[in-house]
Amino acid sequence: MLQVIARDLAKLGQRIEELNTRQEQVAGENAKVIEQLMASQEQLARDNAKTAEQIKAIQEEQMARFLAPGLPSTTLSPR
DSSP: HHHHHHHHHHHHHHHHHHHHHHHHHHHHHHHHHHHHHHHHHHHHHHHHHHHHHHHHHHHHHHHHHHHHHSSGGGGGOOO
């Protein structure tokens, strides 16, 4: 009876070690994914800012053309 309990405890201890190892692996994988997500968010923010600048420049150009329709479009600086 004691031998069965000792064997079961040994198996349980081994399983706990395996679970701890796997938990550490998952934590490392999660950290990498979080880092990648943060980098993606930063890139999206940069892209959004660039797009907003481009939209603003187009709007300014269109407004200039609207306010000065007699000027040829080549006199406005391209953006």
